Amino acid sequence: MASGRRDDQLLVAVQALYLDIARWAAEEPARWGPWAAPRPIKEAEVSNRKRVKRRKARMYRRTRERLPVLETFVRAAADHHGQQSARFQALLAVPPGATFTVSDAVFVRTKNATTAAARDEQGTLRHFGQAEHRAFWAWAAVEFLRHTGARIEEMLEISHHAMNRLPTTGEIVPLLQIAPSKTDQERVVLVSPELADVQATIVRRVRDPRTGAIPLLSAYDYEERVWNPPSPLLFRWDRGGERSRMSGEFIRSALGEILAFIGLTDFTGQPLVFAPHDFRRLFITDAIRSGLPPHIAQVIAGHANINTTMGYNAIYPDETIEAHRAFIARRRSPRPAEEYRTPTDAEWEDFLGHFERRKLSVGTCARAYGTACVHEHACVRCSFLRPDPAQRGRLVELRDNLVDRITEAEGEGWLGEIEGFRVSLAGAQSKIIQIDTSSPSGPVNLGLPQRKHP
Incomplete structure (x- = not known):
């Protein structure tokens, strides 16, 4: 893949050289005229259209491969955290230097009481506290991303103050406020009961046990290159006593540990890696497949253009999508264009009202x-x-x-x-x-x- 990109860049550079020589020959014929020649590279060879199509095809294939095993990966994240938590609790239940057993595996806790670590039967040091910490945040990231379809930078900026409730009732349906990120546009999405449980679990973990409040934390925005004001961020970690915002590299590494735990592979036998952005594609694909109107999915995902939303929808092959769009274009006159616009306040209220009437x-x-x-x-x-x-x-x-x-x-x-x-x-x-x-x-x-x- 990298070799193909280098070849494309080389063709663009050669084409640019021939165009420069032709322009210089027009300005200085005596000097550059003998070197001027038609460019040997065709326009189609340096066109970006093919690369874009290939990238979309890879994205669609990646989504289709991961959608059937999404629930398996989610269960693996919960099981992985449960295993690490059981080991960590077993370690804390014994005094330093004592021997304990977890799932027929024998460990000896280190004599340092401040270190949550133990050695296995081979003498390898295992940091159970760090392992439980990484497994928990991997599980929390998987649950949050798959229930919201948020970008990873949006997830890392979620704060405790971002959790609100439905304005019509104030009690029934909680709402999640997502701060501006890629499109510089703030949006609000519904919080399902499953996501509410995940958020409550995260809040219990990061809350200060003495005050009951979430400590404020200043985080550096690498995109805007500024320090954000202190806020009660949920995705945080403690590095040697210093609280800091969690990084995207940490989340990706923790997701890799889940993959190593379950051993998922694709049809070629290679590890079926789940990246944070995969959950966004899976969320949009599953939402539209379940009957959610595309213009509602556009608002929930925070896309400025509905074509971007449909690009994430990896349900049908490209030929089917293009045929469907041609069919829609032929019916533009009898079919109103309201289906492809931003939903009105009345439509959005009707969408939110559906969740209010679900309580029985x-x-x-x-x-x-x-x-x-x-x-x-x-x-x-x-x-x-x-x-x-x-x-x-x-x-x-x-x-x-x-x-x-x-x-x-x-x-x-x-x-x-x-x-x-x-x-x-x-x-x-x-x-x-x-x-x-x-x-x-x-x-x-x-x-x-x-x-x-x-």
Whole structure:
């Protein structure tokens, strides 16, 4: 790849030399006229169009390779942090110099009580504190990037004050304020329940245990070459007692440790590397594939041009996209151009209002934006209902009531109602099982994943 770029640069330099000689020959014919000659390089050979197409094709292929294994990589990030956290907690539970065992591996803690390190059976020193720290921030970065589609520089500038709530209610849907970065335009995106849990976990980790507040931190902006005012940045680390903003190199290195932990490979057998910007492409691709209008995705991603958003959408081959655009161009007259404009305040309020109406008495409706209710609001039967653990008692009462109604219907011979009651009963029982499975009353031993070797 690098050799191809060098060849292109050489062709451009040779073409420029011939053009310069031709211009000099026009100014000084006696001196430069004998050296003037038609340039031997065609315009198509130095055109940037082919390189742009090849780069887009590589980007599309990269996104298509990583989208099917995204959930696997996310689970690996959580498992990797769980393993490192278990080792770190086991180390802290023993005094300096003591021996402890984690997953059939024997370690001896160092005698220095201030160092969270231990030696394995081969005598290799393992810094469990640093390993847990890196694994946690790798997991936090993966969750934040995949739920927001933000750029890495935007993620590193997220502060505690950037977390707001929906202006219409102030309580139901939290919003995330993303500071200007590439396009110098501030934007606000919705915070899903999963992202809210991740942010709360990060806040608990960086909060000062004495004051309960997040310490202010000044960070240097390498793009603007200025020092930003002190703010409660979330992505930070402690380097030898000095607090500083986390760097992009640290995040990329931590993501590489997740890849080494799970051992993902592509079809050629090479490691399937996940870069921070891959999660942005995957977020936009999955959003449009799930039915989100492209002009809404443009606002969420912070793109100034919708063509940039569609360039990140790696669902169809290039030929299909071009054919679809030609089809749209032919229908410009009967089809209004409002689909390709910035959404109005009313459209944006309707989009936000959908998330306000998802709150139900026994949980939350996960129905996608712009889709109708397929069960006519019979929520207990619907697979989109995400039950609230606090409403388990209400679901138990509903289940018992359905059992009594089935008994009454069988006694009265109401055969037409029995089947409907049984469907509702099966739905109520499945929701109760879902709550019990996702919210266990006691500790559950999940075990440790086995590392796969390529």
